[in-house]
Amino acid sequence: MDDETTTYDYLIIGGGTAGSVLAARLSEDPACRVCVVEGGPSDVGDERILKLRNWINLLGSEFDYGYTTEEQARGNSHILHSRARVLGGCSSHNTLISFLPFPQDLEEWVRGGCDGWGPETILPYRSRLRNTIVPVGAADRNAVAQDFVTAASTGLGVPVVEDFNARPFTDGAGFFSLAYDPATNNRSSASVAYLHPVMDRPNLTLRLETWAYRLLRDAEGRFTRVQVRNPDGSVSTLEAEAEVLLCAGAIDTPRLLLLSGIGPADQLRDLGIEVGADMPGVGENLLDHPESVMVWETRGPLPPNSAMDSDAGLFLRRDAAGGPRPDLMFHFYQVPFTTNTERLGYPVPEHGVCMTPNVPRARSVGRMWLRSADPAVKPALDFRYFTDPEGYDERTIVDGLRIAREVAATAPLSDWLLREVAPGPDVRSDADLSEYGRRAAHTVYHPAGTCRMGAEDDPLAVVDPQLRLRGHDGLRIVDASVFPTMPTINPMVTVLLAAERAADLITARPAPAPLGTEAADR
Numbered sequence: 001m002d003d004e005t006t007t008y009d010y011l012i013i014g015g016g017t018a019g020s021v022l023a024a025r026l027s028e029d030p031a032c033r034v035c036v037v038e039g040g041p042s043d044v045g046d047e048r049i050l051k052l053r054n055w056i057n058l059l060g061s062e063f064d065y066g067y068t069t070e071e072q073a074r075g076n077s078h079i080l081h082s083r084a085r086v087l088g089g090c091s092s093h094n095t096l097i098s099f100l101p102f103p104q105d106l107e108e109w110v111r112g113g114c115d116g117w118g119p120e121t122i123l124p125y126r127s128r129l130r131n132t133i134v135p136v137g138a139a140d141r142n143a144v145a146q147d148f149v150t151a152a153s154t155g156l157g158v159p160v161v162e163d164f165n166a167r168p169f170t171d172g173a174g175f176f177s178l179a180y181d182p183a184t185n186n187r188s189s190a191s192v193a194y195l196h197p198v199m200d201r202p203n204l205t206l207r208l209e210t211w212a213y214r215l216l217r218d219a220e221g222r223f224t225r226v227q228v229r230n231p232d233g234s235v236s237t238l239e240a241e242a243e244v245l246l247c248a249g250a251i252d253t254p255r256l257l258l259l260s261g262i263g264p265a266d267q268l269r270d271l272g273i274e275v276g277a278d279m280p281g282v283g284e285n286l287l288d289h290p291e292s293v294m295v296w297e298t299r300g301p302l303p304p305n306s307a308m309d310s311d312a313g314l315f316l317r318r319d320a321a322g323g324p325r326p327d328l329m330f331h332f333y334q335v336p337f338t339t340n341t342e343r344l345g346y347p348v349p350e351h352g353v354c355m356t357p358n359v360p361r362a363r364s365v366g367r368m369w370l371r372s373a374d375p376a377v378k379p380a381l382d383f384r385y386f387t388d389p390e391g392y393d394e395r396t397i398v399d400g401l402r403i404a405r406e407v408a409a410t411a412p413l414s415d416w417l418l419r420e421v422a423p424g425p426d427v428r429s430d431a432d433l434s435e436y437g438r439r440a441a442h443t444v445y446h447p448a449g450t451c452r453m454g455a456e457d458d459p460l461a462v463v464d465p466q467l468r469l470r471g472h473d474g475l476r477i478v479d480a481s482v483f484p485t486m487p488t489i490n491p492m493v494t495v496l497l498a499a500e501r502a503a504d505l506i507t508a509r510p511a512p513a514p515l516g517t518e519a520a521d522r
């Protein structure tokens with residue numbers, strides 16, 4: 001690490017999921033000077049981070065920025081939105097469930113003005129991914145999770161899926177694919193897969209525990225200078241000769257833009273921030289996967305083996321008119337995940353399991369904004385959960401809770417269960433299930449969309465299909481904030497694919513050949 005150098009070719013703000021991919025790809029050219037500014041510490045050698053199964057202990061820890069939510073009129077106002085503060089970002093903190101996006105998820109992006117982001121272009125990037133992505137290992141397949149899969153399949157008449165990434169599916173139950181090593185339980189995070197092997201590159205500088213808080217213009221008016229707070233509290237200005245690449249995630253990327261005067265002009269003026277670029281879309285379109293939870297006490301302790309305690313799941317399509325994609329998803333937990341039910345007064349069983357139905361393409365859309373011009377003040381997040389006028393999100397959760405009960409009543413899963421703890425068998429009507437489901441709701445931790453990509457002439461788009469700040473040179477955004485709509489599935493792999501695509505857009509390297517036409521292209 002060269003503290004003297006403050007000018008690089010590329011400055012990557014955020015060494016998270018997308019940032020790690022970009023850092024590795026751009027520094028492949030030894031003549032290209034790449035600097036990563038990362039707010040958190042290194043993950044190298046830190047077992048707390050590297051062991052996947054420890055993920056649950058990272059929630060709310062020193063590695064979590066821990067964002068709160070605005071009062072939710074129809075949802076749960078107590079959700080803590082975990083966002084990782086460590087190299088690798090949320091891929092160092094999450095459960096590493098790895099799904100390719102559905103072709104229709106990407107077709108939706110193209111319809112929204114994102115030329116060049118269709119499935120034929122994006123899905124072949126799976127051959128470039130460096131992460132080890134495998135179905136949950138045999139030794140990690142807990143008997144109760146296996147029986148959940150069997151009960152879901154027989155009870156609901158859906159297939160058992162051996163590999164969710166083999167082909168698009170409409171419904172099915174099975175063990176997930178995870179980015180990990182089943183032999184060691186070590187993560188194959190973006191940091192492990194992309195950064196660890198290249199950390200000794202002399203042209204790659206990692207500035208850790210360093211916080212970017214303002215973008216400044218250079219002499220040509222481009223936003224290529226970044227003010228950062230160093231670990232010792234001092235302040236530096238770093239400069240990119242080529243481009244600044246914002247990879248700070250769906251909350252911190254728009255936050256940094258707003259602090260830099262890039263956002264809705266009225267909002268910025270109200271806070272006394274000088275308007276550098278009036279971009280009304282910054283902070284709008286806050287997307288997520290909302291979920292609820294049903295908890296059961298089991299007849300006794302469960303076998304201990306697992307990859308990360310939520311190894312299996314279920315997808316259903318309730319409405320065939322909506323196309324081939326599933327419209328309801330469940331995670332199955334072999335531990336009682338009771339943060340929200342406990343707050344509502346439900347007992348916490350010593351031994352238990354739960355199911356968490358979620359809304360894959362939620363229709364309620366939120367927004368985020370700054371509370372203050374002070375960079376230290378956390379932004380406001382209002383997800384507006386369950387506010388879509390048709391009541392689609394609420395309906396999905398009610399259906400999900402009913403279906404969860406059906407699965408729980410089906411052998412062999414039913415043989416493990418002593419009683420339903422939350423919400424309890426008396427909660428049966430739509431109205432009561434909705435009330436419980438929304439009050440106990442949680443996030444699947446997938447915020448996205450707050451700097452959405454769109455056509456050059458779309459006034460609410462923040463970046464164009466080349467991921468450039470619309471109408472500006474020298475600044476691109478590469479992270480979950482650019483998603484115009486939420487993919488049906490857990491989004492980390494979509495972020496990785498988008499970052500691989502971005503590396504090609506930046507370097508003008510050709511895209512990989514369509515899948516099946518060529519050996520894996522690395």
Ligand SMILES: Cc1cc2nc3c(=O)[nH]c(=O)nc-3n(C[C@H](O)[C@H](O)[C@H](O)COP(=O)(O)OP(=O)(O)OC[C@H]3O[C@@H](n4cnc5c(N)ncnc54)[C@H](O)[C@@H]3O)c2cc1C
Pocket residue numbers: 013014015016017018019037038039040082083084085086087088089090091093094095096097098099210211212213247248249250252253256444445446447478479480481489490491492493495
């Ligand atoms: C608990 C949890 C579980 C999840 N489970 C899954 C899962 O199993 N499967 C899945 O597909 N998705 C999962 N997700 C979601 C997924 O991990 C994220 O959507 C994805 O990793 C986001 O990638 P990103 O590059 O947009 O941001 P991040 O990975 O969050 O990267 C942002 C990085 O920027 C840094 N940063 C932020 N602001 C600044 C600043 N101002 N200065 C310097 N550095 C900064 C942060 O420290 C961080 O390293 C989960 C998320 C969480 C939190």
